[in-house]
Amino acid sequence: MSPECHVLIVDDDVELRRLAGKFLRENGLKVSSAQDGREMREALASGGIDLVILDIMLPGTSGLDLCRELRQRSDLPIIMLTARGSDVDRIVGLELGADDYLAKPFNPRELLARIHAVLRRLRGAGAGEKAGGHLLRFSGWTLDTRRRELTDPDGAVVDLSTGEYDLLLTFLEHPQRVLTRDQLMDAAKNRTPTGFDRAIDIQVSRLRKKIERGDGPDMVKTVRGAGYFFSPEVERA
Numbered sequence: 001m002s003p004e005c006h007v008l009i010v011d012d013d014v015e016l017r018r019l020a021g022k023f024l025r026e027n028g029l030k031v032s033s034a035q036d037g038r039e040m041r042e043a044l045a046s047g048g049i050d051l052v053i054l055d056i057m058l059p060g061t062s063g064l065d066l067c068r069e070l071r072q073r074s075d076l077p078i079i080m081l082t083a084r085g086s087d088v089d090r091i092v093g094l095e096l097g098a099d100d101y102l103a104k105p106f107n108p109r110e111l112l113a114r115i116h117a118v119l120r121r122l123r124g125a126g127a128g129e130k131a132g133g134h135l136l137r138f139s140g141w142t143l144d145t146r147r148r149e150l151t152d153p154d155g156a157v158v159d160l161s162t163g164e165y166d167l168l169l170t171f172l173e174h175p176q177r178v179l180t181r182d183q184l185m186d187a188a189k190n191r192t193p194t195g196f197d198r199a200i201d202i203q204v205s206r207l208r209k210k211i212e213r214g215d216g217p218d219m220v221k222t223v224r225g226a227g228y229f230f231s232p233e234v235e236r237a
Contacts, residue, residue, distance in 0.1 A: 005028075005029050005030065005050050005051070005115075005119065006029070006030040006031075006032065006048050006049050006050045006051075007024060007029050007030070007031050007032070007049075007050065007051050007052075007053060007115065008031075008032050008033070008034060008040065008043050008044070008049045008051070008052045008053065009021060009031060009032070009033045009034070009053045010033075010034045010035075010036075010037075010039075010040045010052060010053065010054045010055060010058070010063070010066070011033075011035070011053070011055040011058070011081065012035045012036060012055070012057075012058055012059055013055070014035075016104075017033040017035075019108065020053075020108055020111060021033055023108035023109075023111075023112070024108070024111075024112060024115075027112055029115070032049070035058075035059075036058055036059055036060050036061070037058065037060055037061035037065075037066050037069075038060070040052070040054075040066060044074075044076075049076065050076075050077070050119070051076065051077040051078075051079065051115060051118065051119065052070065052076055052077070052078050052079070053078075053079050053081065053111070053115075054066060054067060054070075054078055054079070054080055054081065054098075055080075055081040056080060056081065056082050056083070056089050056093065057083070063080060063081075063093075064089070064092055064093060064096060067080065067093060067096045067097065067098055068096050068097075070097075071096060071097035071161065071162060075148060075162065077099045077118045077119065078097065078098045078099055078100075078162075079098070079099060079100045079101065079102060079111075079114055079115065079118060080093040080098045080100070080101040080102070081101070081102055081103075081104055081106075082101050082102070082103050082104070083103065083104060089101075090199065091199050091202060094163050094199050094202075094203070095161065095163060095202065095203070095206070096161065097161045097162035097163055098162070098163075099118045099162060099166075100114050100117070100118055102114055134146040135236065135237040136169075136172045136234055136235070136236055137234070137235045137236075137237060138172060138175070138219075138232040138233065138234045138235070139153070139216075139219065139232040140152075140153030141153060141211065143168060143169065143172060145169065148160075148165055150165075150168070150210075150211075152211075158210055158211070160207075160210070161206075163203050164203060164206055164207050164210065167184065167200075167203045167204065167207055168207055168211070170184060171220065171228075171230035172230070172234050174230070175230050175231075175232065175233065175234040176229070176230065176231065176233070177229070177230075178223050178226050178227050178228070178229050179227050179228055179229070179230075180226060180227035181200045181201070181227055181228075183227065184200050184204075184227065184228065185199070185200055204220055204228060207220065208220050217231070218231070219231055219232055
């Protein structure tokens with residue numbers, strides 16, 4: 001990973017910030033830290049941040065609210081830190097647009113691996129655009145991967161959360177084939193499959209509501225016992 005990669009750790013635990021920051025710096029990253037939302041905003045305003053590590057349990061504005069705030073104005077990658085076993089927090093974090101999550105306490109090596117994975121996925125998406133064009137068209141819809149913008153058949157822009165965008169992009173890159181929940185979780189988030197099926201089911205349901213209309217065919221079909229199947233043909237331009 002490039003030594004210019006700049007990570008912001010947002011956590012009120014001073015020792016966690018110190019130890020995680022020390023490890024990440026030793027592995028070639030530039031690291032800044034913040035203890036709450038106010039300091040996070042100040043760090044982001046200074047520019048140059050490439051990825052945010054964001055704790056859910058923060059004093060004042062919660063990490064989930066800060067994640068929502070970030071997603072309203074930025075595509076900056078976000079890794080959420082959650083309490084171990086807190087499935088609800090993980091689901092909500094993914095729905096709000098977090099790119100990955102890590103349960104506390106964690107091994108700094110796992111945090112580094114997840115940072116690598118998230119940034120590798122983003123670099124891979126950019127390389128795919130250069131190789132085959134950045135417009136993906138299906139059933140009258142267009143996904144502009146350069147602008148991360150979905151347009152419906154009438155030309156209206158449809159808002160997508162980061163999780164919904166990642167899921168749709170995965171379907172468009174693997175059309176007309178059955179994808180298991182683990183494959184979707186792995187491809188859309190580039191994380192090791194965890195059996196966390198509920199998060200994918202929720203994302204699929206939300207995506208369906210945005211791209212399927214009552215008078216049209218089902219685009220995302222459920223294959224019982226297997227996973228999901230994206231039925232339209234896809235063209236890249």
